[in-house]
Amino acid sequence: MLSGAVLLTFALWLVGTVAMSGLVVRRVAQAAAIAVALGTAWLVLPLGSQPSESAVRASGSAEAYSDGRLAEYRAAGRPVFVNATAAWCVTCIVNERVALSSDVVKDAFAKANIAYLKADWTNQDPTITAFLERFGRAGVPLYVFYPPGQIEPVVLPQILTPSIVVDAITPVTAASAS
Structure with a gap:
């Protein structure tokens, strides 16, 4: 869970640091942040119920x-x-x-x-x-x-x-x- 929080914080920081940059840099940073957030969710969230x-x-x-x-x-x-x-x-x-x-x-x-x-x-x-x-x-x-x-x-x-x-x-x- 801690690693997920760190990765999500990194994604938010990345978006914030490039907020004033050019459009292309902003879009790349947003895409990277989304990828990090989705990857984090995939790693740390339970997928379904307890197995039989x-x-x-x-x-x-x-x-x-x-x-x-x-x-x-x-x-x-x-x-x-x-x-x-x-x-x-x-x-x-x-x-x-x-x-x-x-x-x-x-x-x-x-x-x-x-x-x-x-x-x-x-x-x-x-x-x-x-x-x-x-x-x-x-x-x-x-x-x-x-x-x-x-x-x-x-x-x-x-x-x-x-x-x-x-x-x-x-x-x-x-x-x-x-």
């Missing part, structure tokens, strides 16, 4: 988050990775493209039989809000890994790389290989 569970599953083997599903996996002793995200969160989108969708991470999740739950907070779902608050967070991104048999989950940093994710789950991956 089937849409979340189709987006890369993730299941929709629910407290019940997390509890089921934990009770079964299965490791769980929770990705709290939102469609308008630029950091979340970059992390998903760069780290979570990488072959290295997908292979590591598969090797360790890690359940991948996606907690979509695009429309500020109260269940996801409660999950975020349990970790002292007011917003996304939040990445939490629940190793099997451990009570305390591991909270990953907000900026991810494939190696950060793989390093966090390495003890589980190593244990499943032996």
Whole structure:
């Protein structure tokens, strides 16, 4: 949201600084300001309602988050990775493209039989809000890994790389290989 406000402020400044310039310069500045405003809106505004569970599953083997599903996996002793995200969160989108969708991470999740739950907070779902608050967070991104048999989950940093994710789950991956 902050980046959107900065870009919109830039667009308004651009129009204001060229208000006394010639007609051609003014038109170019207005077109650039409109392009910046539209691009900003496209990046930061939610597009539609929260996706269905089937849409979340189709987006890369993730299941929709629910407290019940997390509890089921934990009770079964299965490791769980929770990705709290939102469609308008630029950091979340970059992390998903760069780290979570990488072959290295997908292979590591598969090797360790890690359940991948996606907690979509695009429309500020109260269940996801409660999950975020349990970790002292007011917003996304939040990445939490629940190793099997451990009570305390591991909270990953907000900026991810494939190696950060793989390093966090390495003890589980190593244990499943032996």
